[in-house]
Amino acid sequence: MGPIRRALSAMLMFALVGAGATPAAAAGSPTWELRDIGQRMCVTSDFGHPGAYFLIPLYGDWSKTITTGMRNLPPGTRVVGSPTLPPGSHHEDYIIGGVHIAIAPAPVGVYRAEVWASDGEVTQAVPAVINVKERC
Template identity: 45%
Template sequence: MKTIHRAARLALGATAGLALALSSTTAATAATWELRDLKQRMCVTPSSGHPSTYFVAAVVGSWSTTVQIGLRNLPPGSTSAGGTAIAPGSNYPNPDNGATTINGFVQISIAPLPAGVYTPLLTASDGTETQTTPVTINVKQNCY
């Protein structure tokens, strides 16, 4: 009976130790970077769309793995050839004026679309965490 209790205590101790280790690992791997919302907007006409353009990205902070920029939830018929792979490094706003360096972009071809507002998501992923920010495509007759 003592052997069963001892084995149960050892198993419980090992489980508690593993839980603590995993909780510490999760906190340590939290992203130290951020995809900034640059409030990007684009206007295109319904009949022509835009055959080749891009949205830009500002990833700030520091990261130790490649951050891949992309787009999802594209308007119908629109495509993206992909975006920048941002190498490990860092990017911080200028302390004097707050200016942020653009360090990524993603290409998009916007198909002719019915008039309306479309909101795809600009994405940044380090393979563990994915962050998104909306971009706006306004489709209307006059973009002046």
């Protein structure tokens, strides 16, 4: 057998043996993704926004319940409600849900909050900027 045939034979064996193998790094990788869609909101410092929503841009497949929420919010702001997503999938362009927050009156500034999602093993977060101004 010539060198070219040996190389082709070795490549074919490698392809056949490796075809069913799953890389170790991929085994722990999530099959869902929380996407950054550039969410921003402006609120006034004297009023805030008691009925604000930030979107949950979740895509992919998940076999465990996913909980959602927000963190790093302006002082006094609270999460009013956030969805819990049962095992399932989402591959469409529309948004799967939103986190309802009550933004309290707060000092002027830019607050770099985050929308997060977790399946209990993996937690992903994306930015949600809240710009508190005297006037928007």
